Amino acid sequence: MKMLINVPETVVADALRGMASAHPGLSVDVDNRVVVRGDAPVAGKVGLVSGGGSGHEPLHGGFVGPGMLSAACPGEVFTSPVPDQMVRAAAAVDSGAGVLFIVKNYTGDVLNFDMAAELAEDEGVQIAKVLVNDDVAVTDSLYTAGRRGTGATLFVEKLAGAAAEEGQPLERVEAIGRRVNESARSFGVALTAVSTPAKGSPTFDLPEGELELGIGIHGEPGRERRAMMTSHEIADFAVNAVLEDLRPSSPVIALVNGMGGTPLLELYGFNAEVQRVLSERGVPVARTLVGNYVTSLDMAGCSVTLCQVDEELLRLWDAPVETAALRWGR
Amino acid sequence: MKMLINVPETVVADALRGMASAHPGLSVDVDNRVVVRGDAPVAGKVGLVSGGGSGHEPLHGGFVGPGMLSAACPGEVFTSPVPDQMVRAAAAVDSGAGVLFIVKNYTGDVLNFDMAAELAEDEGVQIAKVLVNDDVAVTDSLYTAGRRGTGATLFVEKLAGAAAEEGQPLERVEAIGRRVNESARSFGVALTAVSTPAKGSPTFDLPEGELELGIGIHGEPGRERRAMMTSHEIADFAVNAVLEDLRPSSPVIALVNGMGGTPLLELYGFNAEVQRVLSERGVPVARTLVGNYVTSLDMAGCSVTLCQVDEELLRLWDAPVETAALRWGR
Structure with a gap:
């Protein structure tokens, strides 16, 4: 297969550099692989952080901005990001109102976001989590215990993001995220x-x-x-x-x-x-x-x-x- | 090649039905293949009509709306629309301020938009035209005398569309369209x-x-x-x-x-x-x-x-x- 790339090893970093120059409203940390909305942290606002393997674009980096995600953590292609990315993202977007992690249900993502939540809380950031598991096709798939997280992620990010933008508190934003996933x-x-x-x-x-x-x-x-x-x-x-x-x-x-x-x-x-x-x-x-x-x-x-x-x-x-x-x- | 279609003969009509249900702000005439912004004609505003073969989506139907095109005429895949579509579109969007045709430089499109301009003027609609011919790769291509019209179409539609939305008169909107194509x-x-x-x-x-x-x-x-x-x-x-x-x-x-x-x-x-x-x-x-x-x-x-x-x-x-x-x- 022919691809519009340099070498496979730099695909994600190259894309992040390209995102940074196309979207001046984003703050893109290419080395640490974190995409943050440029005005973060927003005073009094709950932060929303998601992420996952690259290769699903525009999910998640394309959904960072006012009214949706505060930050996204892209992993290698089809590979979970690491906890360090999520901890950095949480620190960058937390205004003191806490941070919601939105996690697609794949084993690597779940483990890494869990670890990141512990590390971020050790640093004084209040963390809540919503797991997205909407795919009715199969349970216990190749990379999943239970159902996979797919298209509902967009809904959780949009609707919880809008609630956070309105100034709703962390427990409400989390509750909306869970309700969206269940719906x-x-x-x-x-x-x-x-x-x-x-x-x-x-x-x-x-x-x-x-x-x-x-x-x-x-x-x-x-x-x-x-x-x-x-x-x-x-x-x-x-x-x-x-x-x-x-x-x-x-x-x-x-x-x-x-x-x-x-x-x-x-x-x-x-x-x-x-x-x-x-x-x-x-x-x-x-x-x-x-x-x-x-x-x-x-x-x-x-x-x-x-x-x-x-x-x-x-x-x-x-x-x-x-x-x-x-x-x-x- | 596997395609997400029913039969080749209905691909364009099926897509227009799908556009109509996704975008209630558009008025889609599936039978006559014209996509019009729902509030047309807008009083005092120059209308902008473009079109061309289907297969280049979102061009042109995805660019219909406030600030850009007033209407689009999709032809069969890679085939010029017919003059009747363009005449209908011009009639639907003309408020009396005239209509600008934006035409990509392919022989069929040029001939059909020329014929449509004559017919629309016979019906009392003032027509101006901008030809888009931005592709530097070759001159006198397979379907073209001169250069092909490609990506600059988006710029002509956006910038002339914004000028029309501001209430600029037909000769100014046309002049901006020409200047964009030359730039x-x-x-x-x-x-x-x-x-x-x-x-x-x-x-x-x-x-x-x-x-x-x-x-x-x-x-x-x-x-x-x-x-x-x-x-x-x-x-x-x-x-x-x-x-x-x-x-x-x-x-x-x-x-x-x-x-x-x-x-x-x-x-x-x-x-x-x-x-x-x-x-x-x-x-x-x-x-x-x-x-x-x-x-x-x-x-x-x-x-x-x-x-x-x-x-x-x-x-x-x-x-x-x-x-x-x-x-x-x-």
Whole structure:
């Protein structure tokens, strides 16, 4: 696989240098691998720190800014960041109001954020944590005890971020984060395998004419392989898989997410099919977001995340956000 | 090639239905293939209409909204829209202040927008036109007499759109559009070929281990093929190709654009190299935009567009914009 890189060893540092020059509102520590909003710490405001392996961009660095994350810690590609990054990030964003760690459920991430929480608390920073585990495809996956954390991360970061921006205290911001995770479920589909810079070739074999239903964002195996399906059939399968687990009693926000290698033209067409299934199932849709937000490098495919919202969560969704990848005003 | 579609024949209509449900601020006429901002016509405001073959998303439909395009006309994949679409769009957005057509320089687009201008003027709509021809790679390409129109389209649409939003008259908005086109140059590189839904397989052959320098956004041949290069070397080649033609005497805005299939992680790393070359060449950079904006379906690769700006153009760039793909406030 050809890649637009220098050498695999510098991919993450190169990207951080490129982020720094593109986004002067961010403070990027390339050596220590921490991306912080430029005005941190914000007086009286709870800090939000997330992070994880690189290769899922714009998650998480693209979600740092007013109304969303205070800081992000990128690891090597598909590899957890280390506790030192998270401790630095917490120190950089803590105003005294405490810091919420938002952790996708992968074994390495969970262990490292746990260790970082202890170290940060030793330094006097109050830490709370929200674990994101929204992927209904499988339990106890390749890198996971329990469910994987995928598209719901965007919702937890946006909605808890908006609550923090409003000045809500740590226990409230944490409670909102937990509630969002419990209200959101995802299902992903791969049309092609993903190639990492280190390997330089596809990390698994997915032949022409087949797709993988229930794929993870690192290419972890899903539920089953089938002969290639239409957008109509894939939407039926993915949305129904989510609705087997989440039975919304109020409207949902729909994230129709690209895995990185699928053209936006196809994603919008897929969204039309997702909306059809939701309409057939009688699920009202309050908002829809279509695009590449929680990706897996060059993998072709998509995922659907539905997040059930009440008036409070919808208000937090509509609140202003100003990050590299997600931005809107009132 | 596996694609997230139903059948090739409905790809564009499916995507328009998906856009309509994701963006309630847009008025999408799926049957007639016109995407209009929901509040058009805006009293006293010049209308801006663009369009072209589909497959370059978010261009153009993703740039419809306050501060940018009034309407977009998507053709079939890599095929010009027809004059009837443009006439409908002009009628929908004209408030009496006239309409500017923004036309990428491809033979079909130029002919059809010319014909549409005559028809719209017969119906009493005053029409002006700006031709975008910024690609320095080749002249007289596969579908072009003269240079191709690529990344500068985003700049013409944004800056002329901001001028129209301010209430400037048609001749001023047209003059700004022309000045932006004259101030902007692009160069693109492909790492892989593009696959269209109709063909279902790569439209040309680009072997592993080679890249194409000077590619067009439909996969038209570029200047030359070479053995695969590093991000460092590609940035040297692309930026220097642009600077051979554009010798900026004031700061530039840099668009570091993905062709669709290249991960954002790689694009940010490439941006670091682009900024290095610009710094070495003594070109100050006022703003930088990194992402997939003028794409070629699933093609892996990138392009660099530099647009020289004075105070007026920089003010128009920073003006608020609220579209699906580009949005920021003051």
